[in-house]
Amino acid sequence: MENDKKILFSGIQPSGYLTIGNYLGALKNFVTLQNDYDCYYCVVDLHSITIDQVPAVLRQNTYNLIALYLACGLDYKQNTLFIQSQVPAHCELTWVLSCNTMFGEARRMTQFKEKSAKHPDNINVGLFSYPVLMAADILLYQADLVPVGNDQKQHLELARDLAIRFNNKFSPTLTVPEPYIASKQGGARIMDLADPTKKMSKSDNGGAVLMLDTPEDIMRKFKRAVTDSDTQIKYHASKPGISNLLTIYSAFSSKTISESEKDFEDVGYGDFKIRVAESVIEGLRPIQNEYSRIIKDKAFLEQVIDEGRQKATQKAFKTIRKIYKKVGFI
Numbered sequence: 001m002e003n004d005k006k007i008l009f010s011g012i013q014p015s016g017y018l019t020i021g022n023y024l025g026a027l028k029n030f031v032t033l034q035n036d037y038d039c040y041y042c043v044v045d046l047h048s049i050t051i052d053q054v055p056a057v058l059r060q061n062t063y064n065l066i067a068l069y070l071a072c073g074l075d076y077k078q079n080t081l082f083i084q085s086q087v088p089a090h091c092e093l094t095w096v097l098s099c100n101t102m103f104g105e106a107r108r109m110t111q112f113k114e115k116s117a118k119h120p121d122n123i124n125v126g127l128f129s130y131p132v133l134m135a136a137d138i139l140l141y142q143a144d145l146v147p148v149g150n151d152q153k154q155h156l157e158l159a160r161d162l163a164i165r166f167n168n169k170f171s172p173t174l175t176v177p178e179p180y181i182a183s184k185q186g187g188a189r190i191m192d193l194a195d196p197t198k199k200m201s202k203s204d205n206g207g208a209v210l211m212l213d214t215p216e217d218i219m220r221k222f223k224r225a226v227t228d229s230d231t232q233i234k235y236h237a238s239k240p241g242i243s244n245l246l247t248i249y250s251a252f253s254s255k256t257i258s259e260s261e262k263d264f265e266d267v268g269y270g271d272f273k274i275r276v277a278e279s280v281i282e283g284l285r286p287i288q289n290e291y292s293r294i295i296k297d298k299a300f301l302e303q304v305i306d307e308g309r310q311k312a313t314q315k316a317f318k319t320i321r322k323i324y325k326k327v328g329f330i
């Protein structure tokens, strides 16, 4: 029996260890929203090969990410946790959407420009069509809501445009998805601790705090965090380092920014950074404990992956059948 909950889709690339940016911008919201929606949480391994990956490492990262989803409390029975490459319809829909995406439209994507600049020796066609695959992920499940960090906003707009275009060209078929993006102060864009003008990212580890870092590493990274020459612990555009630390603290301690500012009224930067680190260590501890238990249970992980594959395939097949019919395939 189909339930009448609205549908939610989101995905994370298994391209390295997740950062607290991934957690606050995406994963934490996955957990919050999971009871109110019929959720599809995907490990987007097809996306990750747009950058070179070592096959054995990719395989391990994929298991790690499923284990991390579970460790954060995502319920695999109630929702669907699955691996993108195990559901062929993602690639099938990508082709149909590609033929309805304009070259100029794809060329405008800022992430493509950034990644091309970062990997000038590997500007492959997959990197270019990455947002079309992402649109296929979302539209295949007829998702109403897509929780993502701020950096994915432009890709989501493309997914909406492609859904609308398809519906107008053929007939209403695809749900037009809404983004779910936290506010900036709520963690939509966590910045690098070593360079708070740059987004924290799994691919450059300098100022990135990883979800599975040891408490000692977390403390060390926060102690080194870049601040400014002022002494005030206030959220302000002119203070990117301090604002970022306040955002992280308030997200991990479930306080507002102004409550957090009050906590540190007469505190120096050194002590402030230690308190932020402690809030992160405490917040991650239960997840890390669960993770180390789950990652050892390969049979359980295989079972979760298999159940997810079956549920996702069933749903995706329905959409792709409709789409193929509309475009005129026999």
Ligand code: TYM
Pocket (backbone or CB within 6 Å): 009, 010, 011, 012, 013, 014, 021, 022, 023, 024, 025, 026, 027, 044, 047, 133, 134, 137, 138, 146, 147, 148, 149, 150, 151, 152, 187, 188, 189, 190, 191, 199, 200, 201
């Ligand atoms: P990925 O794997 O780069 O990141 C996963 C999620 O984490 C968010 N995020 C951040 N949020 C706040 N601060 C940061 N510093 C930060 N860094 C990353 C991302 O916005 C994302 O929500 N293209 C996507 C994966 C994807 C997807 C999809 C997402 C593929 N198909 C369909 C939603 C729906 C990506 O590269 O995420």
